[in-house]
Structures are given as structure tokens and as C-alpha cells.
Amino acid sequence: MPEIVVQAEPFDMGERLNRFAARQENAGAVVSFSGIVRDAAAGGLTAMEIEHFPGMTEKALSGIAGEAMTRWSLMDAFILHRYGRMGQGETIMMVATAARHRGEAFAAAEFLMDYLKSRAPFWKKEFTFEGAAWVEAREEDEEALSRWSSGG
């Protein structure tokens, strides 16, 4: 069963990776992705705030993880996503996948990220010295989804 965590509190990505890897029995390959708050536009980012839709968030993440499990015969999957306010350098979220071979683990982690970006109910607001602004959805993120569309 994939593990889904939605929380406001900071988390330790290394500790989560170790815990995920330790519970695997047959997986030879473990892939992780971590997203970190960065001043992408170099616009003086001071903080980021993430709003989400409690209830639907957990449902959407479970659905995405379940889909990944069957598509790549994964051994296991893990998604953790934070909400609320966080500062530069803080870890926003993390996914991890475990499979027999590296190809499936990599593909499934990318799939989880692509779906999560555009299909899970999270919205980012960036705070800079000039004020606050909602992050706009990127065209590329929507396009990234299309490569998984065969058969689903």
C-alpha cells in the first residue's frame, strides 16, 4: 500500500528515504524526488504559502499513487506534501518509489510528479518584498502529463 502524508510540519527527507527503503523486501531500486522552496524568478522571495483542499488532497494523491503502482508493478510508493507557510530552503514535498529495476522506479517517480503538479489540489502563493502572488500553472506541466496518456 502506498503511503500518503499531507502535513504542515517540516520533515526530514533523509529520514523518510531511509524509512521507505527499510520497509522494502524485494526492491533493488529506490528513487526519490524532493522539491525545495527556491527563488526561481530571483524576485526576492521571502516565503511560500501552500493552500490545499483537505480531503480531496488525500484522495487525489492516493489515486495517483495507486495508478503508478499498477502501471509499473511498483513494490511501493510514498508521497509527502506540505501545506501552509514555508521559507527558502525548506522542503515542500517528496515522492519515493521502489521497484525491481531502475527503469520502473524512475518512470513511476516522474509520473507521480507530473500528475501531482497538475492534478492534486495544491496552490502556491509566493511572498516577495513587493507583495504576494499566486504561482501560475506552467504550460510545461500540463504538457508533461500528455506523455503518460496512452492507455490512461
Added chain:
Amino acid sequence: MPEIVVQAEPFDMGERLNRFAARQENAGAVVSFSGIVRDAAAGGLTAMEIEHFPGMTEKALSGIAGEAMTRWSLMDAFILHRYGRMGQGETIMMVATAARHRGEAFAAAEFLMDYLKSRAPFWKKEFTFEGAAWVEAREEDEEALSRWSSGG
């Protein structure tokens, strides 16, 4: 500068991931891959032994990491590979990549793995109840390299 570590000792993948992420300043995306000793053929694996070519190993890994850095404008890369004897469940090796966006971090990590599998001088020997046997190179691993061949 990418960090390359070749060692016999076990290592803590979570601690390594944390250390790698902590030294990033502009990367919003961190990807890791860890390879774990598994009884892939279900043939009663008791241990694995990895031989390598000291000197050439470090050179080959540095070359592969340097290539990944430029191909995907990575912020940073990390490769750790063990040699010597290790038991089931032990972590054999790990790569990590850091980039602005997830696409580059994922592609670079896969590239590192594909090259490392077939171009770094490591050889695995598996010990089962029936004896010891050198792991044969997989056709797929050689094929996996071909997808990166445009321009290099």
C-alpha cells in the same frame, strides 16, 4: 563540483541525501537513486561481492558526472559506489542530482545510472547456496545507453 565517493564501508543513504540537499543554494529539485542488494533471480542469494579498478573507477565516475553536469546544466551531482562484500538489503550505491526543475534532475540521474552501469569498472559476483557466479551484463543496460547518444 560533483562529489564522487568509492568506498567499501556501508553508508546511510538518508544522511547522504540530506547532506547533498543542504549544500544546494538554487536547486528546487533533488533526485536520488539507491541500488540495494536483492535476490533478483530468487536463487538463494547470500551475499554480493563487487570488484573494481581503483583509480580508473574514480576517473570514470568523475567523467560521467562531469558530462551530466554540462548536459543538463545541473547545480550539483553526487555518486557513491561501494566495493567489496555486502549482504542482502545493504545499499550498493547511490546517485543524486540537483537542478532548477525536475525534468533535468530526473534525466540526469537516469543518465548517470545508465552510464555507470556499463561504463564504470565494477563487476558484481553473486554468492548463493549453490556457489558463486559473476553477474552477466544485461542487454538492456547496453541498450539504455543508446538513448543518450545524440551529441555524445
Added chain:
Amino acid sequence: MIELRYFAWVRERVGTGHETVHTDAETVGALIEELKGRDEGYAFAFSDPGAIRAAVDQELAGPDTPIAGAKEVAFFPPMTGG
């Protein structure tokens, strides 16, 4: 009666995150048209239908999704998680 929920800038523009309304609309799209007529805030929030995403009982929905029998309809901008 149906529960409406708003998130991110849709919430900011309509001025509330949650309300209960009576509606005769049969689809998500018809409900949006109805809401647009309420006041300036709603009109502003729903001025670009292409920028609005919706969920009916916590499942992503399109303009043609029926809302008969639904307990809750949510409106929000394109998602930006990850």
C-alpha cells in the same frame, strides 16, 4: 442545497471559502454562469472560464459534469503543487 467551496484566488475574489446555496443549475458550467451574475467579485472570479477548475464531491469535473445529487462543488485555479 449544495455546499460551494473556493480556493486560492477564486476564494480571494469571491470573498469567502465556503457557502451553502440553492441552485437550479444542472451542470458545473451552468452553476458558474449563475454565480457570475451574483456580484462583481463573482463576476471577476469566473471571468475566464478557461482558468477555472472544478471538483464535484472531490472529483475533478468539467463544465458538463452534472451536479444533481452532489453534496459539494469546489472551484479553484489550475493546481500548482509539487
Added chain:
Amino acid sequence: MIELRYFAWVRERVGTGHETVHTDAETVGALIEELKGRDEGYAFAFSDPGAIRAAVDQELAGPDTPIAGAKEVAFFPPMTGG
């Protein structure tokens, strides 16, 4: 004089990991041919040239790679790291 190094099953078949030899061979391929003639172990190790990889001064090399001036040539099976 040139240093030769052998790894994995190539090492096991030739019976040593390291030796210093004199050779007139000008390429990796010619050196392999020379080594094959030494004894049964070497003949066995190099019986399938397609299964042999080589490095000249720690750089991967092919059969046509010249060995003039090289300090070290290494022979080993296809690599299986990762």
C-alpha cells in the same frame, strides 16, 4: 615493458591480477592475440573477444587502440556496476 591488469573472471581465468610483460603488439587487439597463445588459462580468458573490454591507461579502449607508449593495459568482462 607494459603493465597488464586483469579483473573479475578474466583475472580468475588467467590466474593473476597483475603482471609486467614485454610485447611487440601495437594494438589492444594484437596484444590479446599474443596473450591467447601463452597457455590454456589465457586462451580460455580471451576465447570470446566480444566478451572482453579493455582500458589503456585507465581509458576504455577498442581492439584498434594503439598501446605504444602506454604504461598499463587492463582487461575485464563487460561492467556490471550500479
